[in-house]
Amino acid sequence: MSQEIPRMTAVELLGRYRDHSLSPVEATTAMLDQIERLDKNTNAFCLVDRDTTLAFARESEQRYQKNEPRGLLDGVPVAVKDVFLTPMWPTLKGSKTADPDSTLNKSAPATAALARNGYVPVGKTTTPEFGWKGVTDNPVDGVTNNPWDISKTAGGSSGGSGVAVALGMAPLALGTDAGGSIRIPAAFCGIVGLKPSYGEVPHWPTPPYGNLAHAGPMSWTVADCALMMNVLTEADPRDTQAVPRRNIDYTAELGRSMKGLRIAYSPNLGFVDVNPEVEKSVAEAANIFAGLGAEVVRVDPAFSDPLAAFGHLFYSGAANAIRDLGRRKRELMDPGLIEVAEKASQLSMLEYLAAVNEANALRERMATFHGKYDLLLTPSIPITAFKTGREVPEDWPNTRWPTWTPFTYPFNMTGQPALSVPCGFDRQGLPIGLQVVGARFNDALVLAAGHAYQQANPLTNHRPALFS
Template identity: 55%
Template sequence: MNDFVGMTALELLRGYRAKTFSPVEVAEELLNQIERLNRHVNAFCLVDRETSLAYARESERRYMFDAAKGLLDGVPVAVKDVFYTPMWPTVFGSQVIDPETTLGCAAPCIAALQRHGYIPIGKTTLPEFGWKAVTDNAIDGITRNPWDRDRTPGGSSGGAAVAISLGLSPLAVGADGGGSIRIPASFCGVVGFKPSFGQVPHWPLGTFSSLMHVGPLASTVEDCALMMNVISEPDYRDIRGIPRRKFDFLAAIGGRQVAGIKKLRIAYSPSLGYANPDPIVERSVSDSVMLFQELGADVVAVDPDIDDPSAAFGCLFCAGIASILRAMDSTRRQLVEPQLLEVAEQADKISLPDYLDVLKWRDNFVERLQLFFLKYDLLVTPTLPITAFAAGVNVPENNPGSMWYSWTPYTYPFNLSGHPAISLNCGFSKSGLPIGLQIVGRKYADEIVLCAAAALQSRQGLKVGLPDWVKTV
């Protein structure tokens, strides 16, 4: 195994500039690793060696002539199969999408990555239309957790998180409509960042547009910040995007993490007032929160003044599912995952006045969180109340609800509110499964969230490495 596997994006860029190695060497090694490991975990649904190497050769030529392009020239990026890529089809893990209709178009984040010289290393697996928090679909099968292949990596950006965890790509781009970046980041032991709503442009908007955030996954917070510098560039197609500011997220956290932490007021809430985390999860997160105190932050144990928003979120989310399926004829609907049809049928019973009441409730919910963040700079919670459960099922054993948001109480509230949130690893269970910690910040103060996460990751000094089975297959 070459040293390129598991290298960060920043390390690769330093090597390219010094001409220690080339983008072609890196791409070839990662593609070899994908070929060797992907059949065991199903992280990638599309790998096109010829195209990836063509991008790598173009990057190599630029470095030969000291003409590097943008901020990510030669860095491989894994792309979740919800983002239009001009050279590859985008089918959303569904049998109902005609692949030919999706070619020739680049989503905003992909267009930005192209401007900065990335290498597309492949497209990553997701559940059909990204509708649930585990990763499996009728086309690609089940995606598996690299730390225990009998367990789920979470979802819906499950393939992306697995790719990062195994070092198959230093960067991945994911989408998060209720936790879809942070959930698999937690289960796989990597970093996943959901920026403030509108911070990263997204198109086409779709039926979940008021909940959807685009963001990076990586092994380090610094790499996430680097990628934010690229994908947060403006794109006129996103009509919900916030006014852009020219901001260097990486510079904001570079060398200033500890100094920045000393000024922060941090609220720690292990339950948000309504969740019940597993004791081993709560203990691991609580131990990590104490590190913030050691870094000089003022940490207070307090719950935000909010009610459980699952009913409101469920209404908006399920109505979005119904909208997707309503446009399909009966033949295409027969190809859709059965539970998706059940969700749509239930959502069709929501009345317009009830839907408007939910929107009003959401406004009040966001206002209460905004008031909370006038008192505190950050809120720390577990990312999930549990560690990874069995692969191939949608909810854990003995779970009280049938929908995915019944076991993800810490993630979807901040899709309703639009606040930035990051998940990073804070330890492992006795059975060797990763545990995630979530940091939430004020709206549009994304750099403070990244700064705190970088400081914590540095202070923890966790060396995650690769699972043992990787060496034997």
């Protein structure tokens, strides 16, 4: 049983808890053992506190013994990206400049909602410093490696969370996404990751990246992702930009039929060079949707690459994150972060506002596009994972990470829901991700589509070799 537990989804664990065939302590112990056994290869976790985690599990076990479980996730282990405040553990955000004591005894909206629903936190997962890039390494914790091939990157910035789910260290994980930081590691690690609509999941303290930044779930299945969304969307007044809770049961919505849906399939958005193996897998995924009864039309959304505008917005956020840090503290930080932040600090107000204008125009274009098409299918990432410890692939013509993530950041600018779900593997055995994008606040349809696809083409029995 202990060998099977790390393979179980949150839904499966909850069923076992309810019929008393498995306890939260047994499940949590198995996953902590998995971390101890495997994480020396991957560096998914920057903090593991076995005693505290097991105390949460024992409290959950006592509630089940009384048949009084708490909320929707009682006893389910969850890995927490080290940008979310947790009252019992410090939040360093991968930075030597953080004051650990100042972050204690505080909860983010996501961790507060999880606590109200009985979660068991298994530890804090590694992130690049202040979550600033699409790979995971930082001056405090080092480099996080891919679970399918430890010589490759796990992606980022939620790379530790992606690895944790793929290796059965936790069935659920928290991530953040301001330019692809949930979907990139989801694609590279072969898991499911949702960037919800902006405002759907409360997020506090206000992130330096402004309305590019989203908090969301990462999991092994879309069903688990939907279950976690039911929790993460609980209202929190501290996020003044969050929308009023709409009380959607995302799990109940998973059964939607794909028949009659009009789905756009864009293999390259009209401007992206895509690895042929990635393009082939995503094309096959689009054909599966056609087989499920949807009308699939090959069409581009007809916008030009917003890379420059995204860079102005995102890197201004990086500059905002370190604005109060002096020279000595900056010398302790990731040199790449300092470089982009200092460059962004030279932008004029009008240059920044021009980028805001471009984001608004893109948002309007996609709203019009979704008046005609219910969903948009693209690759999540145009390549598969590359050598670890690098910001860009070897021999890449550019030096910054967004140049290889052109399918993700446009939808941070628009605030739309976007899901990455595994759709295949390349010849090296590295995962490939399919991205499903919907109109703003149509997160339920995006999840339903991802679930329908995962039911039709389940890859969920295929774990990394490292797992076993």
